[in-house]
Amino acid sequence: MIDTALLEKFNNQLTSDPASQAVKNAIAKVGINEASFNNSVMRKHTFAFSQETKKGEMTNQKASGRCWMFAALNTARIDTMKKLDAEDFEFSQNYTLFWDKLEKSNYFLDSILETATEPLDSRLVQHLLTDPIQDGGQWDMFAGLLNKYGAVPKSVMPETYHSSNTKVLNTLMTSKLREFAARLRELKENGSSNEEIAMEKERMLSWIYATLVKTLGEVPTTFTYAYHDTKGNYQAISEITPQNFFAEYVDWNLEKRISLIHAPTKDKPFGRAYTVKYLGTVKEAQPVRYINTPIKALKDAAIASIKNGEPVWFGCDVGKMSERKAGVMDTETYSYDLTLNEPIRLTKAQRLDYGDSLLTHAMVLVGVDLDENDQPINWKVENSWGEKVGKKGIFSMSDQWFDEYTYQVAVDTKYIEEKWLKALAEPIIELEPWDPMGALAKVL
Template sequence: MINEETLSSFKKRFNDNRENVVIKNAVAKVGINDVSFNNEALRRHNFVFSEETKKGEITNQKNSGRCWMFAALNTARIDTMEKLNKDTFEFSENYTLFWDKLEKSNYFLDSILDTLDEAQDSRLIAHLLMAPVQDGGQWDMFAGILNKYGAVPKEAMPETFHSSKTAILNDILTSKLRQYAKDLRIAHKDGKTIGELQDMKEDMLYFIYNILVKALGEIPETFTYEYRDRDNQFHRIAESTPQDFFNNYVGWDLEDMVSLLNAPTKDKPYGRAYTVKYLGTVKEEKQITYINAPIEALKKAAIESIEAGEPVWFGCDVGKMSDRQLGIMDSKAFEYDLTLGEGIDLDKAERLDYGESLLTHAMVLIGVDLDNEGKSLNWKVENSWGDKVGKKGIFSMDDAWFDEYTYQIAVNKRYIDEKWMKALDKPIIELEPWDPMGALALVK
């Protein structure tokens, strides 16, 4: 029990340590992180890397949670820049946002129809209603959008107020979808047939479409793209469809792209493939699939991809041990044990098990600094927060940070050892909808 005697004891213990008084004053002035920052970390990050891929100009997701889209399109644009002979290029993230919102709405309503007999107070229904249409997503979810809808240059569908500031749009869509979930469940209890419920769902989807067109703009079915290449030569690509543009100027076989996961928890043995129940965007596309492997397998695949000139999409817990303005992601960036008296004593598995860490952000690995034996020292990271943070938008990640806070990469399967690819020959293990490996889809 906290009583006067307890508080008096606490106060005496605190003030008897004069360092506490000095630290208290410093923290009050500049905050815990600035006081705890380990200046030696700066010496470990010179932003020079032995291996680098090409990159375009830094992009900016602004006030939205579209990091996974920006990271995926920033990875894809390298092939586009090569084929168009351009120094930079940007796809329309608004275009893919539109389809993501519409497809997520459909996925959510289908999930409600699949769970009509589930108790209203069940954990599953509570999870589905928590965030039916947030901005976040996983690599395979985006691959499904590209597969179905292709991609367009930014000029073909520019940003709007609500593509750059998604909070209000998300709130309205979420409220409407929760109402629709209620309507469908009540109609089911009233004896409506599944056909009648599907008709209701189609009208619901039209209203979502109506909102999206008003907030994000109409989707271009065809477009003309004009540009000058790096030799100042003019080009016109006339009347292209989004699917043709993606196929012709990216040309990926999305089936070749595989997600490697590093989740060192007891419930997820290495060498097995996993999916997350009720997590997806395009309903008819393949389910989200990750292969869980040791962190060294992720590093090896990422290094080989970078050495081949191919950037690597990755998901991590960006808020841990990172300084946004300096662009440093360092496992010893903050010495909380010195300022606060104790550090946070949890390993990677324990952080996952106890809710201390999960996937919060996606970025692109565009370089790595290797020592003479080929071991990774630091990683070059392209972020999508504009060029006012980091070193003009570029971040440096130390190798130990990769170990501790990187959870997922997406690479071409040719860079993955066959022993890990064999996981796809075994039954895929289904994780519960609230598993931390699905958390990136809940980013706002």
């Protein structure tokens, strides 16, 4: 029991320690992170890397959780820049946001119908209702969008207020989708025919579509794109569809781009493939799937890709031991053990099991600094928060930080050891919707 005597004991312990008094005053003035910042860590991050890929100008997701889209499109644009012979290029993240919102709405409504016999207060139904239209996603979800809708240059469908500021749009659409969910469950309960339910669902999707057009703009079916190549010559691509633009000017085989994850928990053996129930965007697309491997497999694949000039999409817990302004991600960024007297001792597996960490953000690996034994020291990271953070938007990530807080990379199968790819030939293990590996990258 916490009583007066115990509180007096705690206070005496604190006040008798001069160092704690000094730390208390520092934290009160500047906050825990500033007071705990380990300035010597900056010496480890010179932002010089022995292996680098080409990259475009920095992008900015602004007040939206579209990091996974920005990271995927920033990875894809390198191939587009080569094919166009252009110094720079940027895809429209608004275009993919439009289709993501529409497809997520459809996925949600279908999921509500599939679970209509579940009690309303069941964990599954409440999970579905929690955040049906949020901005976040994972690699395979975006691959489904690219396969179905392709991609367009940014000038073809530029940003709008609500593509860069999604909070109000998400709030309104979430309320409406919950209303639709209540209506669909009522129709099911009252014995309405499949035809009646399908017509009602179509009416709901029509409202979603109209709302997206009003807030994000009309999506192009064909377009013309004009630009200047590296020699300054005017070039124009006339009357092309988004699907054909992606096929011709990115030319990825999305079936061969696989996600490796590192989830060192007892319930997920390495060398097996996993998916997550009720996680997706395009309903008819291939389900989310990833292969769980040791962390070295993620690094080896990423290094091989970077050496071949191909940047790497990756997902991590960006808020842990990360200094945004300096652009440094390092396990020694903050000396909490000195300011708070004890370090946080959770292992990576424990952080996942006890809800202390999960994938929150997606970025792009565009370089790595290797030592004389070809082992990584620091990684060069392209973020999507504009040029006012890091070194003009570039972050430096220590290899130890990669170990602790990186959870996923997406690479071509040619960079993955065959022994891990064999997992795809075995039955894919289904994880519950609330499993930490079902977390979505969406940090602003």
